[in-house]
Every structure is written in structure tokens, then in C-alpha cells.
Amino acid sequence: MNVPNLRSPYAQTSGISYFPRMLDKIRLHAAGKLPQDYQANLGGGFDGRAISFLWIDYPALVERVKQGGSDDEIFAWAVAQGRQPSPEEIEIWNEFMRKRGWNDESSARLVIRKRDGGLENRDDVQTFFDYIDADEGRPVEKRG
Incomplete structure (x- = not known):
């Protein structure tokens, strides 16, 4: 299903795959534009893996996204709340997720x-x- 303004899971923010897609899903859901089929996995599935990887809380991320800002600004907030993965951890994350x-x-x-x-x-x-x-x-x- 084609969902306007929902990026590929391969898209990256600060070198981390999937993060932009998760933000897109949050934004679309807040705007009432995320199809029902996508809503069951909000915060779970790959979203859950991403928030676990960054050590952040999904509801807090949702609230931060609703405040607005670029992907880079939200990512900076996320690492301030959780952690900044090392380049090696990012490489491992990206390779695991893409495969x-x-x-x-x-x-x-x-x-x-x-x-x-x-x-x-x-x-x-x-x-x-x-x-x-x-x-x-x-x-x-x-x-x-």
C-alpha cells in the first residue's frame, strides 16, 4: 500500500536506518493519515527495536515528535534522553535491520x-x- 510521506525503512537519520520511517509513522498517525493497517505496530515491531536500540521511551518520542522539528533535531533529543550509539553499533544495527x-x-x-x-x-x-x-x-x- 502506497502511503504518502512514509519513507523507506532504508532511509537514515544520523546514519541510522529506519529512524526516519518511525518518525513519519508518528507524524502521519498524529495527523490522522496513517492507514489502520499500520497502527497496530506503532511502538512495536521495528519501532520497538529502534527505541530499544536508542534506550528511549516510545510515548515520550511520540510527544517530542508532536512538538515539531526536523528528524535531526528529534534524533538529538533522542540521544540526549537515551544514548548515542557508537559508529560500530550503528553499523551492526543497520546491517541487522537491512537483512x-x-x-x-x-x-x-x-x-x-x-x-x-x-x-x-x-x-x-x-x-x-x-x-x-x-x-x-x-x-x-x-x-x-
């Missing part, structure tokens, strides 16, 4: 999501990030 669903314990769930989303014949969709992009109508690019 989620590829040859790991969530691979079976990805197969089910692909089937349910009509993407079972898409060999280019190998991870959950790829699935999200394909499901939302973005091209799935070959990534190294």
Missing part, C-alpha cells in the same frame, strides 16, 4: 507476508525492508 528476514529466524514469517501480500513470486524481495518497499510501491534495489 532481517534473510536466512534468519524470521524468514518463515517473511514468506508468509510475501504470500499474503501477493509478492510470493518476487525473488528480489529477500528481507523485510525489501518487502516493505515492494508492498508500498517503491522499487526494490539490489543492495550490497
Whole structure:
């Protein structure tokens, strides 16, 4: 499903994948523009992993996003509330997230999501990030 103003999970703020998408979902939800299908996982799933990685509280992040500001300003707030990951931790985070669903314990769930989303014949969709992009109508690019 194409959702205007919802970025790819590959998008980054301060080098951290997925963070901009989480902010987009919060903004869209606050504006009443986030489709119902996306609302069940607010603060959970990949959102939950992101807030855990930064050691922040999701409801506090929601309140900060509602106050406005750029992604970079909100990220600065987040690391002030939680922690600033090291470059190595960011690399590990990004690699883990971009490969989620590829040859790991969530691979079976990805197969089910692909089937349910009509993407079972898409060999280019190998991870959950790829699935999200394909499901939302973005091209799935070959990534190294």
C-alpha cells in the first residue's frame, strides 16, 4: 500500500536506518493519515527495536515528535534522553535491520507476508525492508 510521506525503512537519520520511517509513522498517525493497517505496530515491531536500540521511551518520542522539528533535531533529543550509539553499533544495527528476514529466524514469517501480500513470486524481495518497499510501491534495489 502506497502511503504518502512514509519513507523507506532504508532511509537514515544520523546514519541510522529506519529512524526516519518511525518518525513519519508518528507524524502521519498524529495527523490522522496513517492507514489502520499500520497502527497496530506503532511502538512495536521495528519501532520497538529502534527505541530499544536508542534506550528511549516510545510515548515520550511520540510527544517530542508532536512538538515539531526536523528528524535531526528529534534524533538529538533522542540521544540526549537515551544514548548515542557508537559508529560500530550503528553499523551492526543497520546491517541487522537491512537483512532481517534473510536466512534468519524470521524468514518463515517473511514468506508468509510475501504470500499474503501477493509478492510470493518476487525473488528480489529477500528481507523485510525489501518487502516493505515492494508492498508500498517503491522499487526494490539490489543492495550490497
